Amino acid sequence: MSKSFALGILLLISTPVLLAQAETKINATKTEEAKAKSDADQEKKAAEWTAALKLNDAEKEARLKSAITTHLKTIRDWHNEHPFTTVPAGINPTTGNRLSDLDRQVIANSAMPGSVHADLMKALNQDLTPEQVETILDKYTVGKVAFTMNGYKSIVPDLKPEEEQQILTYLKQAREQAIDFKNMNQISAIFEIYKTKSEQYLNSNGRNWRQLYKAYTDAVKAKKKEKGN
Numbered sequence: 001m002s003k004s005f006a007l008g009i010l011l012l013i014s015t016p017v018l019l020a021q022a023e024t025k026i027n028a029t030k031t032e033e034a035k036a037k038s039d040a041d042q043e044k045k046a047a048e049w050t051a052a053l054k055l056n057d058a059e060k061e062a063r064l065k066s067a068i069t070t071h072l073k074t075i076r077d078w079h080n081e082h083p084f085t086t087v088p089a090g091i092n093p094t095t096g097n098r099l100s101d102l103d104r105q106v107i108a109n110s111a112m113p114g115s116v117h118a119d120l121m122k123a124l125n126q127d128l129t130p131e132q133v134e135t136i137l138d139k140y141t142v143g144k145v146a147f148t149m150n151g152y153k154s155i156v157p158d159l160k161p162e163e164e165q166q167i168l169t170y171l172k173q174a175r176e177q178a179i180d181f182k183n184m185n186q187i188s189a190i191f192e193i194y195k196t197k198s199e200q201y202l203n204s205n206g207r208n209w210r211q212l213y214k215a216y217t218d219a220v221k222a223k224k225k226e227k228g229n
Contacts, residue, residue, distance in 0.1 A: 042072040049139040053132050060127045067123035068136070071179075074116050075109075079182040082108040106189050109181050117180050134172075140179040141187055145171045148191060152198065155216040156207065166201055170194040 046068035050061050084104035091098055099107075124133045138145065148171055153159055159167075174194035178187040199209040 038076060039073065042076070043069050046072060049136055052139070053128070053135060055127075063123065063127055064136075067120055071116065071120040075112070075180060075182050078112045078116075079105075079109055082111070084108055102185055102189055106181070106186055109186060112180060120179070121176075137175050137179060141175050141191075142184070144178075144187065144191055145175050148195065155212055156202065163202065163205060167198045170198045170201070 043065070046065045049068060050064045053064075055061055055064075084101045087099070087104040087107045089099060089104070092103065121133075124136055128136070145168070149164075149168060152167055153164075156163070171191070171194060174191045178190040181187050181190060202209050202212075
């Protein structure tokens with residue numbers, strides 16, 4: 001066998017291996033770059049949320065930024081390392097419906113250790129007033145408590161104070177639970193759980209949620225139609 005022929009065979013055998021190694025290296029670099037960018041985004045977000053409190057206390061601000069950044073990164077990493085495929089496809093035992101990909105992702109993310117949530121809340125409560133803690137939680141959930149509460153007030157214009165308080169309690173529970181989820185689809189899914197509780201509460205309090213909602217949507221459609229004419 002000539003040396004040139006042997007060299008050709010060697011190149012033929014080694015080329016796919018070398019190409020695979022090169023591709024792996026490129027992918028690893030892209031992953032590292034994406035993580036670095038994401039880290040910077042989380043740090044920026046934490047800094048903006050902390051700055052919104054106007055604490056005028058450098059030590060407190062540093063502790064809060066660190067705690068919020070750690071929480072955001074931990075949620076992201078858990079989400080990325082536990083895709084919905086880690087949860088077996090099946091049915092929701094309450095409804096009998098097939099679990100959607102979102103359902104499975106929420107289940108996967110909800111398995112994150114409780115200490116992650118506890119560590120953040122401890123850090124927030126250590127340095128902030130209850131109102132300031134709520135501000136940070138609202139930042140995490142883009143103000144969904146106030147937005148959803150306003151929706152209920154529009155649908156039920158004669159909402160009683162005790163009804164409003166109970167619904168607000170549910171929505172605040174949703175908000176605190178939702179901060180442990182990565183994106184708005186998941187956050188909204190958590191709020192849906194507590195919106196259902198709120199609507200069941202209204203029904204048990206002598207209201208008919210379905211009729212109230214229908215009346216509201218019919219009025220909205222009529223108003224749009226009137227404007228169109």
